Amino acid sequence: MDWLEQELRKSLNRKEPSPDFEERVRWNLHVQEHKPTHGLQWWLASAAVVLMAAGAGGIGYRQHQGELARQEVMQAFRIAGGSLNHIQTHVREVRR
Secondary structure, three states, X not given: OOHHHHHHHHHHOOOOOOOOHHHHXXXXXXXXXXXXXXXXXXXXXXXXXXXXXXXXXXXXXXXXXHHHHHHHHHHHHHHHHHHHHHHHHHXXXXXX
């Protein structure tokens, strides 16, 4: 048996609790029951702030994407309008 197995067996062997073990457990349970939940409230508030910031960031990103799409559509209209003017000019020249 190597030293690691020996250490594991030693660590995992049953040990008798100290005489005041039950009292300490009861005390800790009592403290936990009457402990203020400020820590939990802080975490919940932090999570809410992070979610709101992420949502606002998502909205801002979508607005940015929408603006880029609008600019692309306007550019497409300008190109199409220029092409249409060019074609109309040629049609007028042919009719003369």
